[in-house]
Amino acid sequence: MNISTSMIVLIAVMGLFGVGLYCLLITRNLIRLLVGLQIMVKGAMLLLVFVGQSQGQPSLGQSMALTVIVADTIVAVIGLALAVQVKRIVGTLDIADISKLKR
Amino acid sequence: MDVNTAFTWLLMVPMISSAVIYLIGRIFSRGLKNDKKTNPAKWLALIALLVTGIFLYFIITNVFSTGQTHYQNFGDVWFRFDGISMMLSLLVLVLGILVTIYSFTYMGKESGEEKFYALLVMMIGAINGLGCALDLFNLWVWFEVMTISSIVLVAFYKDQAASLEAGVKYLIQSATGSVMVVIGIALIFLETGTLNIEMMRMSINSPSPFLIIGGALLVIGFGVKIAMVPLHTWLPDAHSQAPSGISAMLSGVVIEVGLIALLRALGGIALSGGRWGYLLIGFGVLNMIVGNLLALRQNEVKRLLAYSSLSHVGYMLLGFGVLISLNGLLAGVGAVFHLITHGLMKSLAFLAAGVFLYNFHISKGSHKVLVLDDLNGASKKYPFTAFAFSVALLSLGGLPPLAGFMSKWQLLAGIAQTQNTIMIILVIFAGLMSVLSLGYYAPLVNRMYRKEPADIVMEGESVSIWMYIPLALLTLAVVVLGFVPSLLYWLTGPAGYSLFIFFGQ
Amino acid sequence: MLQIEPLVLITILVPWFGASVVWLIGDRYEKIQHVSAVVFSITAAISSIAMLWVYKSGTVLSFSMGSAYGDFTFISDGLGLFLSIVATVIGALAIIFSVDYMHGSAQLGRYYSFVLFFIGAMVGLVLTSNLLLMFIFWEITALCSYALISFYNDDPKAVAGGMKALIMTQVGGLGLLLAAALLFAYSGSFDINIFISNPSLFPSNILAIMAFGMLIAAAAKSAQFPFQTWLPDAMEAPSPISALIHAATMVNAGVYLLARFYPAFKDVPGWTMSVMIVGMLSALMAALMALVANDLKRVLAYSTVSQLGYMVYAVGAGDILASQFHLFSHSVFKALLFLAAGAVIHSVGTRDMREMGGLGKELPFARTVFIIGSLALAGIPIFNGFWSKELILEAGLEHGNPIWIYVIMLIVTGLTALYTTRCVWMVFYGENKLDRHIHPVGRNMKIALTPLAIGAFSTWILIGPFSKMMSSSLPVHSIQEVNLSELFNHVVFAPATWIALAVIALGIMTWFGRGTLTGIRQALKPIAGMAEASFGFEKINKFIVGATQGLGESLRITQTGKLNWNVFYILVTLVVVFAVLMIGA
DSSP: OOHHHHHHHHHHHHHHHHHHHHHHHHOOBHHHHHHHHHHHHHHHHHHHHHHHHHTTOHHHHHHHHHHHHHHHHHHHHHHHHHHHHHHHHTSOOBGGGGOOOOO | OOHHHHHHHHHHHHHHHHHHHHHHHHHHHHHTTTOOOOOTHHHHHHHHHHHHHHHHHHHHHHHHHHTSOEEEEETTEEEEEOHHHHHHHHHHHHHHHHHHHHHHHHTTTSSOHHHHHHHHHHHHHHHHHHHHBOBHHHHHHHHHHHHHHHHHHHTOSTTOHHHHHHHHHHHHHHHHHHHHHHHHHHHHHHHHSOOBHHHHHHHOOSOOHHHHHHHHHHHHHHHHHHTOTTSOTTHHHHHHHSOHHHHHHIIIIIHHHHHHHHHHHHHHTGGGSOOHHHHHHHHHHHHHHHHHHHHHTOOBHHHHHHHHHHHHHHHHHHHHHHHHHHOOHHHHHHHHHHHHHHHHHHHHHHHHHHHHHHHHTGGGTOOOOOBGGGGTTHHHHOHHHHHHHHHHHHHHTTOTTSHHHHHHHHHHHHHHTTOOHHHHHHHHHHHHHHHHHHHHHHHHHHHHTOSSOOHHHHHOOOOOHHHHHHHHHHHHHHHHHHHOGGGGHHHHHHHHHHHHHHHOO | OOOHHHHHHHHHHHHHHHHHHHHHHOTTOHHHHHHHHHHHHHHHHHHHHHGGGTOOSSEEEEEEOOGGGOEEEEEOOHHHHHHHHHHHHHHHHHHHHHHHHTTTOSOHHHHHHHHHHHHHHHHHHHHBOBHHHHHHHHHHHHHHHHHHHTTSTTSHHHHHHHHHHHHHHHHHHHHHHHHHHHHHHHHSOOBHHHHHHOGGGSOHHHHHHHHHHHHHHHHHHTTOTTSTTHHHHGGGSOHHHHHIIIIISTTHHHHHHHHHHHHHHTTSTTHHHHHHHHHHHHHHHHHHHHHHOOBHHHHHHHHHHHHHHHHHHHHHHTOHHHHHHHHHHHHHHHHHHHHHHHHHHHHHSOOBGGGOOOTTTTOHHHHHHHHHHHHHHHTOTTSHHHHHHHHHHHHHHSTTOOHHHHHHHHHHHHHHHHHHHHHHHHHHSSOOOOOSOOOOOOHHHHHHHHHHHHHHHHGGGGHHHHHHHHHHHOGGGOOOOOOHHHHHHHHHTOHHHHHHHHHHHHHHHHHHTTTTTHHHHHHTHHHHHHHHTGGGHHHHHHHHHHHHHHHHHHHGGGOOOOHHHHHHHHHHHHHHHHHHHHHHO
């Protein structure tokens, strides 16, 4: 494993994480928020796979990534289910309309 | 019974029964659409929790008779049943059983009862597993299971906009936290080459920036769940919108579980050169002051209680921080004790508030929030519930002879024992915060003992026996622990000590 | 066959047991509640008096609580024993008085439970030698005081008064908390007796923190400067509560604390001086405020603060016996005054003295006992207040104590006489302004008032046994035994006594000559104005409350409820934590 590869991977991870977080910071659409979340998780998965590789335990890294995928899918499913319900009850997917709970 | 078998079943029973509860409950609720018969899911849940309790009892007696921490592995994944696991499992099971009984009535009129109980049992099982996970990634998995089940439980009233809003916020924020935890774990793995927390300790011999970044990500990631200020923004929404039994679980155990998870994880990288203890103390101070100030001007009862959880987590952070950075064993034991008493008194407060909420609004099909004015003169019609609520509130405010005073005292005495000037100032600060908190607990008590009851009180329904049982037991516990705090030494002592050796140099 | 160990436990636990019994009886059986409360309180009083025959120095009972709680130990020395008798006996009298006073009131169970709970806690507070346990009882008394002040929860003033008392005594209680935590941190135990016999084992700065921490705690509990404002507002409580908690017992806990720890702290630089100044300022300011107040109970509250100032001053001046002796006298005559005032208020239905006047004819019994109490308060010879106050003033002249504080305390005796006369005059003499119906004083009220009135005449005779009890059971406090003839010689042949009497006479004459003294009154107008505004302390209190609430309110803006902001907070925290850790590492 040479340095440049790990640099590239780490930058990619930071990029994915950053893009996802940026998405969470600016977007108001619930679906897009969930997409942003997914992008962040992809960064984490990439890191897991890379770390397993560089520690000489690729199977461990991959199985961890797989577990994250499962967990993340469940989160996404619940998120989308909530989005459906929000659309049905509130009528929009704009989270500005579900910001009643404050203070 | 073999302790290995018992331990396996401790983890398996809730997970298996969760599925069983859902399936059987679902089948029955289909079959009995218009029947008045009760859904068997609740009884199954109660039985599942009791069975789990039996296995827990076997393990605890074994641990005490051999005097050794129990280690067990499934493949490469190691578990360790020590003082902390014991404390956490016991607390969550006791509260879980009480909340289940409480929900017999509270959730009785909701559709989808089976989902509620299945998720509740799953959450309890996940917390059991989390308490003894020794593998960092495995810790995260349990944590994620707990998070997912609690998200669905928060958004349980799926036709209520407010409940959905709380669920969405909770989901997005805790998922963000989770991602950070995963990245943190990956970075730590990259540096140490192992996921076993005990091995990790041995493999670290020099400070490293990767470990510090990883640790910081863990602090933030778990911090979202612990509701460290300013990561707490989801908490007041989620805790006030969830069904009251779930609010009790969330405030009483789930946020503390995040804290335990964080401590476990930090134990692995304690030698990384980061000043984790001081970081926790800093967050503790922030939590106390912000939590109290925000609670001061609340008008909604459950929201007020949610904010007060912030300040109580602050006390625990303070105690554990002192344990980590100044080797204050007694402060750690005090923090564990406060964790337990907070679990008891905050659940009591939420359950009692839930009794009012249920009888004033929910049983009539309305989803209005419970505001302070609703409680005026509540003692007239609900003398026992008002008494229980007062006990919980005054105990939260740290008035003797109630449990909250005793645990706060042990915590503060432990902090003072470090004989460190800054820590002694922090003792005064924590005391002052406790006084400030009386500024919002005490008027609530006054309200309930007015002689002129609010209209809504007199129109309220009468309380069912299933709600009285947990209230009575918790009230008794809070009062008795206030008189005889030594009753729980066997639990808090080992828990504090196992954390202590975890962080010892 | 008396034994001290069971008596200590009985005196604490019987009222507590009674509290739960009365509560469990339920408000439907009002009569049983009255009777059982009276029975339990009298039992406690008898058991605490019985201790007089078997008291001893040192620990009598010990329960091990382990780690952070130490051994819960109980003692029965003179200082504690005498206060426990005061608490239980006056407690019993207050409860007997309540049978009439609270007749027909709702939620009696809550009332009696808290009174009994308070009595037990007060006894525990003075009979323990574990500082943590003392702190626990200290806080329980604060809890009961709060619950009883705001007993009439529908009245916002009562709720506010209760909250104020709770918060202020709790803030002061932090001093005690700190002292207890430090005692534990540096000695590993909470035993007070071990501590006061060798305080030199502690580092001097820690000892100083503990000393001043306790002074703050004592000042808050005893409503001394600068915490004096809560006591007048606590007068929203039913009158028996004012008599019991806010005159005779709980407010004395601060003085007790100072007296108990005097041997440990007397060598801390500046401590005795600070104690004297706190006492002096409270005595002076409260006396001035009593002079301009128009609410009967508030006048008595201010006079309590003022008299407590004398006791605190006596501790600072180094005469524990004088301080405790005055505490004893004060408990008796102030309980008498409050109960008599309660009887008057109960009869006429108002607390404003401007609406009273000429009540002497209608309420002769109340007038007699009130005047007896007033004479004791003013320090007129023969009455118990005279003897104890003279002892305090003489202590102020001994041990090289500063003379200027003595002079101010002397002036305050004149002020005391003045406001007492004014109060008696406004209530019982002059023309009758009330045209409403006046209830007669109830039988149980008379039963409770009579022993107190007799006590106000005669408790000073007990100086011999009183001082013997203290001197024999308190080895480190160096208290001298004084018998009656010594007291007599000591007081009557001291020039200070005659000076004080002259000042008192001057004070009384000032009231009757008020018509001719208009010039002086005009000159003193600004001071009266300041006293009416409680010398600005109310404003400071209001400011602190307002600022805290304002801060809380403005902080709520940060809870935007918008998800993007919430995520933004996470990002910010991440950055800050990184930065902190990088700098720290």
